[in-house]
Amino acid sequence: MTDERQTEGRNDYESDKTGQSNGSPPPGNIRNRGIRLLGVGGAGVNAVERLAGSDLGDVEPIAVNTDEQALSACAVPETMLVGQSITRGLSAGGDPEIGRQVAETCRAVFDARMQDGEVVVIITGLGGGTGGPVACAAAEAANRAGALVVAFAVLPFSFEGSRRQKQAEEALVALRRCCDAVIPLANDLLLQQMGEKTPIFDVFRLSDEWIARGVRSLWGILNRPGQINLDLADLRRVFRQKGGKTLYGLGSGSGERCAEAAFKDLLLCPLLHSPEFSSRADHLLVSVSAGPEFTMTDFHDLVNRVRERFGRDGHLAMGLAVDEAISGKIDVCVLGSTEIDSERSGNVRRQSRDRPMTPAPARGNNAGGNDQGGVQAVKSRARQREFGFEEGDRRGFFDRSESNVYEGEDLDVPTYLRRGIRISI
Amino acid sequence: MISRSKIIAGIEIGTAKIAVLVGEIVDGSSLNIIGFGQSTSRGVIKGGISDFKQASDAAHAAIHAAEKQAGAHIEGVYLAQTGTHIEGFYNEASVTVSSPDNLVGAADIRRVCESAKAKTLPDGRTVIHHIRRPFRVDGRMAADPEYLEGSKLEVGYWTVHGDVNKVSDSIHIINGFSLHVDDLILSSLASGVMVAGDEEMRNGVLVIDIGGGSTDFVLYRDGYVVRTGTVPVGGDHITNDLSLGLRIARSQAEAIKLRCGKAVLDSADKGKKIWLNGDLAIGDRQLSQHGINQISHARVDELFGLVKKKLADLLSPQKVAAGVVLTGGSARYPGMAETAEAVFGIPSRMGENPSWVTDELRGLEYSTVLGLLNYGLKNENESQAGGRKRKTGGLLRRMTQLFDKDR
Structure with missing residues (x-):
């Protein structure tokens, strides 16, 4: 919340420009x-x-x-x-x-x-x-x-x-x-x-x-003022540490059981199935926009399933905006971040405010930006391994093994992706 | 006369499984398989040991089970080697025959062998095998050149070498169970002798052992090993590709792979749908069989393409007259042989372990351990009959002997 207050002052510039955009018009005093x-x-x-x-x-x-x-x-x-x-x-x-x-x-x-x-x-x-x-x-x-x-x-x-x-x-x-x-x-x-x-x-x-x-x-x-609102502060909280992986997935569904359809669509989102994708996020933000007939039970159900599938036991922020315009339809957006090391994050945050971040040497491809050597770095790497293995990181299951580059191609990345073969699913 | 027996074990620390086969060699001439132990491999990725402790525990469990079944203590271990770190090079040497009557003598043979093997390795590498190619006397091929007439004697060695640390990692796992490693055998050489016959090796045959995390191959011609190699791609890659391509969990991908995987594109499968879990419960969904085929075909096609690339012009239907033989656990994946045939343009088929093998060990994933015991038998055989042969002793010399058919 401190971030929110800090930045508050600067933004009068935008307030007078933007009142007339889409969605439900915001009440007058909100910019x-x-x-x-x-x-x-x-x-x-x-x-x-x-x-x-x-x-x-x-x-x-x-x-x-x-x-x-x-x-x-x-x-x-x-x-x-x-x-x-x-x-x-x-x-x-x-x-x-x-x-x-x-x-x-x-x-x-x-x-x-x-x-x-x-x-x-x-x-x-x-x-x-x-x-x-x-x-x-x-x-x-x-x-x-x-x-x-x-x-x-x-x-x-x-x-x-x-x-x-x-x-x-x-x-x-x-x-x-x-x-x-x-x-x-x-x-x-x-x-x-x-x-x-x-x-x-x-x-x-x-x-x-x-x-x-x-x-x-x-x-x-x-x-958009939501029934359960999310704002900049929530975004900041999710992305409070730099250098980690970002999880980003979208799903939408329509019809009678639109919540379930949206979740299924989310599971099939190709962005979540690249070898790049890191399966579990420490911080999750689930934003749902739905038509007026959307029920609380459905919402509860949806958030729980998203949490089960993508979340760690950490922090989850959720938002719900009901929009008359999209009746019978629901859109889900999941944003998440993995931390480099939760125990250390407070420490790093402070350091990064005080001085510009020291560029760490690239350690493989999963190097986090905040490793600063010594015992801390060792600790952080250990933790990264621990959860990197669970379902995969940059190269999926093979992340922990040596890289497998033959004539410039990483053999651990699926062949069909490298060859541009479209898979019928 | 009291028969002398020695208990040896063939151990393969693979990506998918760790297999231990215990055999009793009686009088250095006959082999009885008396024990078998197996465990799911852990801490091994793409044929390399990534977690020593886990791999060690899994291996010890398998060794323990095998010893228990055999009811005997293992006296020597033949250990399979694979992994990306293993490389090879070919080096030739020639000498002028020294005797005035141009008859090749034992000293000439020794000289030419030593100089062909004399190439120094880079730091941190260790020799696993020196595999000799046939001698040539004035260009004529000769199995045993001694007493042949000619002025120039040539020989070439395919030297297989690996990373010292990785090789010793695997040895330490065995030592950790208080066992002695008698010899290291390249996986492909072990499985090769099981699925390819002598006749095939003379005519030219390519054996490809497709495992869980890596693929080993060996090319024979004229009864000799021409080339060996490893591609760090195996059945695990198919699973991983399926999991990403079909957007399903890894465990589901593994199940789908075993249930309805197929490495060929079949127009009959175009519209076919299969159920993910098949239990009709919530979360079940339909997958396209064609998609599964596409993903696995791309991977397998690439895998054989890599083998083909590595062998380059050593490969042709004339040079590999006996065709391509597939073995290893992942070779059972449907459509492998068809894809291999399409890539290599050479008749390809699934291998088979020899008929004397019990049903329990007939599976293609056991070719390597069986091959290890086979080498063990040969090795014991030679050391018992050792007096007759020129024998310089030492690990290095013995290893080369394993692959010298007549020497």
């Missing part, structure tokens, strides 16, 4: 909280551009890129051209080193732009040059301004080659360290959602759809 939607790099800008055209509620889209040409063709009203001194308005050419140099030059710009704002959503494609490093710089700036930073990171297709995969993984680790939540969207996984004849445009549409639903859920949590 809306906007979401700043930052598209970084080629893929990020494209996604933001597509999203800005759709009905997303109240967001403030900003396109950030090094590529002048791409930016000028972009329909997003606010654009930020970065790294002119380095790339001279060209793209980073897929070189993360150039991306890092660009990131150094644009810290001040970001600091100025991120002055206010409580929630910043960053969308970026990892594996190229600009995406990772510049997104990190933006996230750090937003952090300094006290905002909650959620990133959607699109990971490259396996067929794009091992070099891009490796760059993407490194960028993901770095991004996890500076964002409150990072939701990786593996392009490989998207193929699973497609028919074999889906045109390429629709493939990316689908990726956008996941992001859009996520942003909409976040917006709903922040702005």
Whole structure:
């Protein structure tokens, strides 16, 4: 709750802008909280551009890129051209080193732009040059301004080659360290959602759809007064430690037994079944929006099942918003985070406030950002193992074993994902 | 005359199971299998020991059960080796025949063997096998070149080496039960001799042992081992892929794999649905058989593709005339042989353990332990009849002898 009060003062800026968005109009004395939607790099800008055209509620889209040409063709009203001194308005050419140099030059710009704002959503494609490093710089700036930073990171297709995969993984680790939540969207996984004849445009549409639903859920949590309300403070509580894994799943159901249908749909959510997904979260946030006929029993039942399936015995926040407009339908959004070490978390929190976080050496791919060596780090690793094994981590069941890379391909990742074979389910 | 017997055990610490087979070798010439113990493996992932304590406990339970059944104490252990850390290289050497009449002498043979094996290994590696290829005298292949005429004697060795720490981990598990490891045998070599006959080895045969966490293969030609190798992919990967692809729990995926898994794409299965649990209870749902086939086919196809890639041009229908033989627990997965045949373009079939094996051990997952005892028998045989052979003694020498057919 302290976070809430601290940030309260800064946000008058948004209050007068946003009264007229979708859903039930809020009572007069409650202000809306906007979401700043930052598209970084080629893929990020494209996604933001597509999203800005759709009905997303109240967001403030900003396109950030090094590529002048791409930016000028972009329909997003606010654009930020970065790294002119380095790339001279060209793209980073897929070189993360150039991306890092660009990131150094644009810290001040970001600091100025991120002055206010409580929630910043960053969308970026990892594996190229600009995406990772510049997104990190933006996230750090937003952090300094006290905002909650959620990133959607699109990971490259396996067929794009091992070099891009490796760059993407490194960028993901770095991004996890500076964002409150990072939701990786593996392009490989998207193929699973497609028919074999889906045109390429629709493939990316689908990726956008996941992001859009996520942003909409976040917006709903922040702005829609629920019967059981969730707000920024709840989000902060769920994502109170950086560096952990983020669990993110969506489900929807309609019809007579819509609660059950929604839970089933949630279980089938492909984002929860990537090798990336960590099965149990220490902190869970379940947000449900449902039509007016939704019963308390159903709600109780649904929350319990979600807790059983995804939760550890830790903290669970739940929210329910009843919306006349979606009668006979229910949407579930589950957000969660794994802690690096709960015993240590208080300690780390304090440290990270006092001084900038020391970048820890990347320890494998499951390295948490807060390991600071010594006994504590050993302890934290032990605990991570303990729950990492339960149902899997980055590479699922094989997470504890040595990596299994042969000619640039991780053999522990399912073949069908790497080969882009669509599985009929 | 009192018969002398020795009790030996073949032990395989696998990813799925730990199997211990106890045999009694009588007079160094005949083998009776007198005990068998098995335990579910723990602390082993992809053929490598990841948790020493757990693996050790599981292994000791199996050894204990086997000794109990045999009613005897194990005197020596033949231990199977597998894992990603195992690698191999091929090295050749040639010498000029020293005697003036160009007859190959024993000293020439010794010289050429030693220099072919003399390659030094990188730090932290230890030799598991030196596997000799046939001698060549002026380019002619010769099983035993002694007293043949020629000016140049050549020989090549396929040297298999592994990580010192990992190899000693597995030895320590056995030592921890106060047992002595007589020899280390590469898993693929052990299962290879069980499922491939002498005739097949002469004509050329590829044996692929598909286990729970890893796959070992061995290629024979002219009756000799040409190449061995390991791919760190096994049945566990199919389970994992199914669990992710069908979005079901791991235990459910394992059950589905055993119940209706199939590694070939079959158009008849296109619309077929199967129940996840089959109990019609809440939470049960229908899965597409085609999806299961797709997931497992992709994995198995890739697995054989990796083996093919590793063998490269050693593989052709002419060079592997006796075809591909599959063994190991995961080889029983339906559609394996069809997929192998499609990938290699070589006739492929399931292996079979020899007919003298009891029903209990006929399963393909026991090829390796059976093979271990078989090597044990050969080894004892040779050391009993040792006087006749040139014998330099020592672990290294003995190991090479195991694979020298005539020497």
